Amino acid sequence: MNHQPTPQTGKEKNPNLKKISGITMESIGVLMTCPMHKYLEQQLETHFNLFRLWHCNSSITEFLKTHQGNTIRAVVGDTNIGADAELIASFPNLEIVASYSVGLDKIDLRKCEEKGIRVANTPDVLTDDVADLAIGLILGVLRRICASDEYVRIGKWKDADFGLATKFSGKSVGIVGLGRIGTAIAKRAEAFGCSISYFSRSQKPFANYKFYSNIIDLATSCQILIVACALTEETHHIIDREVIDALGPKGILINIGRGAHVDETELVSALLEGRLGGAGLDVYENEPEVPEELLGLGNVVLQPHVGSDTVETSDAMADLVISNLMAHFSNKPLLTPVI
Amino acid sequence: MDCNGYRQENHDQNLFPKPKVLVLEPPPVFIYHEDILSQKFHFLKAWDSPLPLDQFLTTHAHSVQAILSHGSCPVTTNTIRLLPSLGLIVTTSAGLDQIDLQECRRRGVSVAYAGSLFSADVADIAVGLLIDALRKISAGNRYVTQGLWANSGDFSLGSKLGGRKVGIVGLGSIGLEVGKRLEPFGCNILYCSRNKKSSVSYPYYSNVCELAANCEVLIICCELNDQTRHVINKEVLLALGKKGLIINVGRGAIIDEQEMVRCLMQGEIAGAGLDVFENEPHVPSELISLDNVVLSPHRAVHTEETLMALVDLVIGNLEAFFSNKPLLSPVLLDE
Numbered sequence: 068m069n070h071q072p073t074p075q076t077g078k079e080k081n082p083n084l085k086k087i088s089g090i091t092m093e094s095i096g097v098l099m100t101c102p103m104h105k106y107l108e109q110q111l112e113t114h115f116n117l118f119r120l121w122h123c124n125s126s127i128t129e130f131l132k133t134h135q136g137n138t139i140r141a142v143v144g145d146t147n148i149g150a151d152a153e154l155i156a157s158f159p160n161l162e163i164v165a166s167y168s169v170g171l172d173k174i175d176l177r178k179c180e181e182k183g184i185r186v187a188n189t190p191d192v193l194t195d196d197v198a199d200l201a202i203g204l205i206l207g208v209l210r211r212i213c214a215s216d217e218y219v220r221i222g223k224w225k226d227a228d229f230g231l232a233t234k235f236s237g238k239s240v241g242i243v244g245l246g247r248i249g250t251a252i253a254k255r256a257e258a259f260g261c262s263i264s265y266f267s268r269s270q271k272p273f274a275n276y277k278f279y280s281n282i283i284d285l286a287t288s289c290q291i292l293i294v295a296c297a298l299t300e301e302t303h304h305i306i307d308r309e310v311i312d313a314l315g316p317k318g319i320l321i322n323i324g325r326g327a328h329v330d331e332t333e334l335v336s337a338l339l340e341g342r343l344g345g346a347g348l349d350v351y352e353n354e355p356e357v358p359e360e361l362l363g364l365g366n367v368v369l370q371p372h373v374g375s376d377t378v379e380t381s382d383a384m385a386d387l388v389i390s391n392l393m394a395h396f397s398n399k400p401l402l403t404p405v406i
Numbered sequence: 407m408d409c410n411g412y413r414q415e416n417h418d419q420n421l422f423p424k425p426k427v428l429v430l431e432p433p434p435v436f437i438y439h440e441d442i443l444s445q446k447f448h449f450l451k452a453w454d455s456p457l458p459l460d461q462f463l464t465t466h467a468h469s470v471q472a473i474l475s476h477g478s479c480p481v482t483t484n485t486i487r488l489l490p491s492l493g494l495i496v497t498t499s500a501g502l503d504q505i506d507l508q509e510c511r512r513r514g515v516s517v518a519y520a521g522s523l524f525s526a527d528v529a530d531i532a533v534g535l536l537i538d539a540l541r542k543i544s545a546g547n548r549y550v551t552q553g554l555w556a557n558s559g560d561f562s563l564g565s566k567l568g569g570r571k572v573g574i575v576g577l578g579s580i581g582l583e584v585g586k587r588l589e590p591f592g593c594n595i596l597y598c599s600r601n602k603k604s605s606v607s608y609p610y611y612s613n614v615c616e617l618a619a620n621c622e623v624l625i626i627c628c629e630l631n632d633q634t635r636h637v638i639n640k641e642v643l644l645a646l647g648k649k650g651l652i653i654n655v656g657r658g659a660i661i662d663e664q665e666m667v668r669c670l671m672q673g674e675i676a677g678a679g680l681d682v683f684e685n686e687p688h689v690p691s692e693l694i695s696l697d698n699v700v701l702s703p704h705r706a707v708h709t710e711e712t713l714m715a716l717v718d719l720v721i722g723n724l725e726a727f728f729s730n731k732p733l734l735s736p737v738l739l740d741e
Contacts, residue, residue: 195568203543206534216544219701224687234709236526254590355555362551369550371561379566
């Protein structure tokens with residue numbers, strides 16, 4: 068992918084984004100739900116009439132005390148604050164929700180559909196980064212890279228050998244959800260000689276991997292289980308005690324999906340009791356809170372929800388959000404529509 | 407084991423004594439699996455004796471046929487000459503610079519080594535260190551465990567791996583495994599090696615400096631010898647540039663460590679992932695203070711699976727030798 072990093076200085080308009088002549092976008096009210104990316108914020112301010120929800124304590128009620136609800140025609144949300152029923156109801160002129168994420172779990176899609184509100188997200192541009200992180204987490208946990216880095220930093224290497232880790236190459240990998248990200252993970256793991264199997268709503272005809280129609284069977288058969296599916300009502304707590312026990316004391320769980328995919332309480336007790344071999348987590352049920360019990364464990368690697376947090380991808384996601392908004396307000400097709 | 411079992415084993419020992427194998431210094435594999443190896447072989451432990459080596463050899467090991475060595479245990483001309491019955495040196499390492507191969511060739515002593523047993527594990531660590539350094543995984547882990555995510559907000563951005571040009575220094579068994587793994591990440595692989603490899607399509611550079619100038623990541627996968635000592639010097643690091651990363655899974659002395667530390671401190675390169683250092687276990691204190699460096703205590707091959715496979719390989723080679731069968735992983739000494 069030949070993405071050139073886009074300018075992040077000041078408020079100049081991004082020459083990479085098509086300027087739609089004859090249309091004054093600067094008057095269009097866009098609400099950004101939280102501070103997600105400085106460059107995105109700058110671009111939104113430059114191209115539109117930007118409102119920042121966090122200046123009103125992230126409260127819609129407070130926002131409406133000092134602003135007219137009907138000024139907002141677009142909302143830019145993310146994995147923290149999206150567009151729920153309350154928000155949608157508060158902005159009667161809302162036409163489009165452009166999410167700075169690929170995940171849609173923080174958007175009330177049914178309500179949007181009902182009211183004819185367009186929804187766009189940021190697929191594809193972040194696929195590589197999230198898949199890379201999944202592999203990084205596997206290596207961090209199995210090969211104990213993070214733990215041994217700490218070992219060296221606190222000076223223990225001089226005293227004693229660090230000990231043995233677990234080999235990654237050739238291990239069995241199970242993927243929950245074989246979408247874009249799941250497929251990208253599979254391709255990477257294959258290069259390590261791993262056998263790949265997956266669980267999905269339906270078998271993918273073009274995937275040359277073993278399909279399991281039952282997640283327990285998948286967890287039983289693999290050593291590394293990776294959550295890569297979308298968060299929906301069906302997939303809430305899809306990783307429960309039964310799945311964790313099936314994965315077992317030599318198994319490791321990698322979550323680059325959503326915190327709510329995993330029953331976090333069960334995960335913690337399984338790790339503390341040795342019923343699960345290890346975990347690599349980028350997401351949690353109640354971010355930025357992370358269960359305290361996990362903080363000291365040598366077989367756990369914790370990331371602060373950084374799946375797509377590279378300079379290059381953050382800019383690419385921002386450009387996509389802006390492009391979708393501009394396309395919508397010039398009556399052109401959205402680049403990455405959901406609804 | 408009960409009395410009868412012991413008597414039987416003792417009886418068997420007299421009829422079929424365990425072959426004697428000389429060990430000059432304990433190989434790292436002894437820490438974990440000496441018991442398994444000792445079941446098959448009787449080890450003559452030179453380091454355990456109060457006698458100086460020469461005396462130990464002439465007194466206790468004169469008739470010995472095999473030596474078990476490891477990567478940093480020299481097997482010198484002198485040692486070989488004091489062992490008239492020596493027929494085999496088994497080393498647990500992939501490297502051979504610690505053994506006088508010329509003397510082995512002269513004497514007709516076979517050498518068996520680890521071959522490409524370690525290559526997958528070393529390649530895995532190289533990729534792991536690279537992703538960690540670019541995506542700040544260890545630093546991010548610290549950020550969370552120190553409670554900073556809840557208090558100080560979002561962690562800083564990392565850098566994307568996909569699309570990067572990765573230069574592999576030394577395209578042997580390990581280098582090839584690294585290249586193979588990085589391809590699906592969207593990396594463009596380039597390399598520098600003693601000779602161009604006709605079997606790969608990666609662009610070849612005949613010198614490291616030119617390679618560094620054309621890539622954003624350098625991964626050191628070559629062996630340490632006279633040509634490669636400090637081959638990664640100031641010129642190469644500056645050519646790599648301010649966005650460049652260096653990953654070392656070879657030997658510490660391939661890089662001019664002091665120079666690398668200076669470049670990291672001054673932002674002349676963007677980061678590093680290091681499994682090896684010039685003076686292990688000493689790690690320059692400046693590196694400890696950096697968040698854009700990932701440090702690993704020379705454990706690229708330290709997995710349970712590979713160590714067990716190594717034990718099997720050592721046993722297999724020794725048993726083959728003692729029963730006049732072909733070695734499992736012989737070094738071709740004629741080359």
